[in-house]
Amino acid sequence: MTARVLLPWSDLAVPAELEVAYYDGTGTPPGDLDGIEFYVLPYDAGPEPPKLIPRLPALKAVQALSAGVDNLLPLIPDGVRLANGRGLHDLSVAEHALALVLAAQRDLPRWFRQQPAGSWEREHTRSLADCRVLLVGYGSIGRAIERYLNAGEAEVVPVASRAREGVHGIDELPDLLPTADIVILVLPDNPGTRGLIGERELAALPQDALVVNVGRGTAIDTDALTTAVAEGRVRAALDVVDPEPLPSDHPLWTLPGSIITPHVAGGSDSFYPRAKRLVEEQLARFAKGQPLVNLVG
């Protein structure tokens, strides 16, 4: 029997020896799931697509398109390989991080609010150049953000879970926070990152510092941040919050100095060509019996 693959897109180059079925995460999955050996999970398509995994008796490999796959691990049967979407989102997230930083520094919310009234009222703004930026989380996304910050002549201070040549350890944060104009968090959710930025850390920041989060919302104590923003001590620009969605009546939505986008950093257009190239490469490897890339565990 021909090996079957279940894909979210119909415009991929697929080796002739594979038979393709489609499921983009909307509507009903294909009725015939027998013989599906390779399943590419639709990206950012809610809770249904992973539920299909236990219903695929011939399954040999699952390709996720997100970098984090912690939620999938319990669903993967023994002997089934899991590959993640490491790197596919780097540029998209880096772009959005820069968008948040520049929006906050250059007062974009103010100018956009003025537009409906046709107001030409102007004022000089903050800048990104010359700012000292703590980049907390220094994997591939962090390095993509760093390239942008270097282009803008900001001073980048990389911070990772463990110190290494040119990179500070996260245990040095108490000394680093008082020196920061901007803190950008690009951290996964795990026991070591949860609540990393709380009341004490926010109090250590200089007046008017900007806290940006494009990693996972749990890295920040939301209540402590809300208080600090409400008191006008720090500003915030967040693509991720804890909890998500942020309740619609939460004060962070409307406090001056708070910018919130609804977890959209990773999924912009730049993701798709990169994701499709990865899936095509994996399909070619799968058809030839070669090892997959981006394997987890």
Next chain:
Amino acid sequence: MTARVLLPWSDLAVPAELEVAYYDGTGTPPGDLDGIEFYVLPYDAGPEPPKLIPRLPALKAVQALSAGVDNLLPLIPDGVRLANGRGLHDLSVAEHALALVLAAQRDLPRWFRQQPAGSWEREHTRSLADCRVLLVGYGSIGRAIERYLNAGEAEVVPVASRAREGVHGIDELPDLLPTADIVILVLPDNPGTRGLIGERELAALPQDALVVNVGRGTAIDTDALTTAVAEGRVRAALDVVDPEPLPSDHPLWTLPGSIITPHVAGGSDSFYPRAKRLVEEQLARFAKGQPLVNLVG
């Protein structure tokens, strides 16, 4: 008599042999203007500061802090040197150009509009990565923008008034426009740039292209752009417009796909340390009788 200098800031390192008077462009200028030999014009302070120039009988040099000084030339007496603020605004303008590009590509106006309602409604957006960007105007600001675009893996196509190695000439625009996802204009106002982007050029752009202007508003035919944006053919992100201020009832203010900031690209915080360093260097040169830098004409 000691040489006197008229400065907009009181926190500069000034050679001991110079006597300092201050005028920041607000309030009344100092009563005693005799002996002022060097005048640093306050930046972006309206029409009053230049009017002081003819009232300075001992004047030897004027330092402007803007890059463009066309409006000052008629006021400069024979024999008085004029230096401009070339380079001081590069980073500030480049940052704002990136802020406009990213705001448009990543739908920031939409997310900011959603904030007051606490709405977590989300959708994937455009990206900057992979976009083909015509960078029209390739001086020091254009190159600062290019560094940002390269960091974001956009494809940069530099265009200058004359073609040279690796740079297209402005006469090639008809061939280049149909290939552009984004056009960024960084042009001075002169007879060669006025109305450069009109009805025909806008029609040559692909559907949904983004037109960004951080140079001078006159490079774009405002009526033609308004029509193209209203018809949903192109998007616009403008820091400069023609005329300025844009009348408060102008349709560009409120058209979907139109972002307007009130000519604030150049004057952010990153300007001041650079401007102060230049003025300190010029004062040192002036005190020693050395030639000034950034001289015009």
